Amino acid sequence: MNQTLTASPNRRLPINLRDAGTFFGLVLIFAVFAVLNPVFLTGPNLINILQQSAINACIALGMTFVIISGGIDLSVGPTAAVSAIVGATLMIAGLPIPLAVVAAIATGMACGLFNGTLVAVAGLQPFIVTLGALSLYRALALIFTGGNPIFGLPTEFRQAINSLVLGVPVPVIIVAVIAAVLWVVLNRSPLGEYILAVGGNQEAARIAGVPVARTRITVYVLSGGLAAVAGLILTGRLGAADPTMGNLWELDAIAAAAIGGASLMGGKGSVIGTLMGAVILGGLRNGLTLMNVQAFYQLLATGIIILVAMLIDRATRGKA
Template sequence: MTTTANNPRVGRSGSFDFAKWWDRVGILAVLVLLIIFMLFAAPNFGTVDNILNIARSISINAIIAAGMTFVILSAGIDLSVGSTVAVSGVSAVLAAVAGAPAVVAILVGVIAGAIAGLVNGVLVAYLSLAPFIVTLGLMTFLRGLAYTMTEGQPIVDSSLNFRDLGNGYIAGIPAPVIVMVVIYAVCWFVLERTKYGRHVYAVGGNPEAARLAGIRVKRVLTSVYVIGGALAGLAGVIFAARVVSAQPTAGNGYELDAIAAVVLGGTSLFGGKGRIVGTLIGSVILGVLTTGLILMNVQFFTQLLVKGIVIILAVAIDSLKQRSSKKAPAVDTSGAATVGVSA
């Protein structure tokens, strides 16, 4: 006989638990169904070359989304990551053009992103400003900065010394994909296996309780924005390497794709709940959808309509999960309440 305690789909009242179902089954089901549809509807979708192209195209947004996961887990939001992509790419290319070695140029771009994240973090954590307003303001500032640094024109360098970061291959796999996998492995370890990861979940779930438990909430909040900014900076460097130039328009709208990937992957906009693996799956869904629409010759403005619908659905799913969790709280097999930080 199946009991409530042994069935992850139901809560104490015996009702269907949409939150757990979505996190464990729903998101994967959506991905599988989408892939099956595209295999029949989109020409050449299942070819090896196209799969590698999808993986490469996913990598930039997935890296940004990995950083965004830390921010959203803390119950924050970062609307400036798209502009951070532009500034970081420009900074890296300018450093390379000035004669800096490839590794130094890459670090310059990542550090530029981390500094942008630090500004966000300090304003949010130490001045208690609203994350939405702070990051919206920095989004505009950084976009203006990118245009100022390039004088409004792309800076093209066909011999860019770190171009292989965006165009190279390692054992037949695109270099950005390798970087993405490494980033997600590190992020998974940090969130699932370290004290810092538990602190991030705790701060997002209940900052006052976290403070009373001895967690330095302001430091944690600042750090998640730094992580988000640094990873957006890395994505910006990869983008610049991919197009072999510094583009002040780079990353336009990327913040929405990153947020959509995070929420689709099961991370709550209210903070404290989510999985980095889910974010990767959400990024893959968006990448498969975008590539499939292109192969189907769907017009660009129609693609924007579809993306808008996906973002709205992501928020709706998060809202449904919150309601489901409240109506059907999970219990352990002994029937006793469980207290702690859950991923």
């Protein structure tokens, strides 16, 4: 089994042809906006694009692993909200910031564990499970806070999230480190082989000895943990934990993964591609905003790009 999986193009090449196509699309979009508005390619604006893309990239990386395994996670937004509320509440209560951050991430992972257990052990459909969890976690966030944001976060936490390291925003660095680790997991570890195998053919993977249930639970735990990280980043930037945060984050995450080459049928996806997909969406919105294009036209442009990405995926499926 290991020999078969190792021979796949995803694992031979540091960047596959689908990633190269995504990169070409990224360059094309940036080139168009650079011509239309000279401000677009300035250093401060590029940093702004990366910072705006960091939250979606963090969510989308976890979503990519879920999609590769053949699942979907619609609850990432409310998971981020619940996790951020737990972290903010503990910080305000006086718990040391590192411990509060760990507790918030653990909350997100617990939400993912709940989702994954229902999918992998109870045998429920991922769409239905995570759709129900979306309402459940959002309700918990609203009930706990009474629908009001939590203010009064420690200054040290806010400064840490909003600071720069060598001119690069901390959220961008956090996401870059996470992406590097996940690239190694997907391309150089047995877990990555298991995820690809489960998404490619679950029954064949089971017969080959892959721990299917454990693998599927793991990707949902990962998705929940990364949703929590994204929630903490936004909380630090805003200075408050809002129970309504994360609205439609799942759609942006799915879009970034799809643009980056992840197949919603499972068995295919790329960490590098997802990062580029998130930057494409961030750059598109930033460029359209600079051109004073109204928000609903931005949604139209995003939808068109997603559909084009799906058509490209279908046309290139099975071709290396």
